[in-house]
Amino acid sequence: MTDDPHALAGAYALDAIDDAEERRLFEAHLAGCETCATELGEFRATTARLGMAVAEAPPPRVRDRVLAGIRDVRQLPPELSRRAVARPVRPRRWRRAVAAGLAAAACLVTAASAGVAIRERQRVERTEAAYREVASVLSAPDARSATGRAAGGGTVTVVASASRGRVVVASSGLRTLPSSKAYQLWLIGAGGPRSAGLLPGDRTRPVVAGTWRPSDRLGVTVEPAGGSARPTTAPLVLLDPA
CATH class of the missing domain: 2.60.40 (Immunoglobulin-like)
Incomplete structure (x- = not known):
């Protein structure tokens, strides 16, 4: 807890004052301090600008994943689904070929998904690290x-x-x-x-x-x-x- 309420404007703008009493004291000080009110407005504007700068639109592959996943969503009740999938028995050789093809495709999809997941995780970790560093500067008492x-x-x-x-x-x-x-x-x-x-x-x-x-x-x-x-x-x- 700091003895100088003027030093809390940056932390307050980031909603980073965890101590309830310290927050209350700063808000009471803020009500009568034009300097802190001006500084708080500047910090909030800067925080918003920086937040917009690091914001990212969802990658196009998210849409592709959703559309691909729709194929596996059951559209009919269980009873109707069983009737709908009832088909004449195919020759065993054909079924084996289809199964092998599906297994190979599944392996490829799994490998590709793992690679995408790793790259996505690395990107998120880099973004989070950058945000923490930005937040550290913005919330500094002397910012x-x-x-x-x-x-x-x-x-x-x-x-x-x-x-x-x-x-x-x-x-x-x-x-x-x-x-x-x-x-x-x-x-x-x-x-x-x-x-x-x-x-x-x-x-x-x-x-x-x-x-x-x-x-x-x-x-x-x-x-x-x-x-x-x-x-x-x-x-x-x-x-x-x-």
Whole structure:
């Protein structure tokens, strides 16, 4: 439990205050603190933006699985089903061939399903890990945010925490670059710019970068694909979430 209610705005925005008494005290403080109310609104807007950035539509194969599974759903009551499936006995050789074909198909389906399940689990684990890291920064007591418009269009939002040593970067509406170019992030402090990685190609996911220092600003430049050791263009935007 913290003695400074001002430090709880980020955690409250994420609904991450588990202590009921601490939540009550913060809400009482919030009712009379314009600074915390403003900060809470900013954190909620940022959280929503980041949540939309990591949201994904169900993969097309989900629809295929549903349609395939419909074939195995019984459509008739048991009695009518038994009548409907009553057929003249086929020759034994034909039945053996059909059984062998079905067994082979089942093996292929099982192997393919296992591969899909493993890849899906790995993707979910990566997404969950990324979300936990984002949530860790957003809920930090010293988290600060800033949003700015980029030259050429679009916006960039950052949430930084010195105690976590990390900064979350989300973008929206940045112009599409040719395959030979990429957006590169820079942490700019007293010692000059340090690369903080590249924005994803589709720019739909927030990026967690580091190491963040209280005196740092974040800049975004256009660089050759793969990035540069030092900035080669002027920053499209400079943000200081102090």
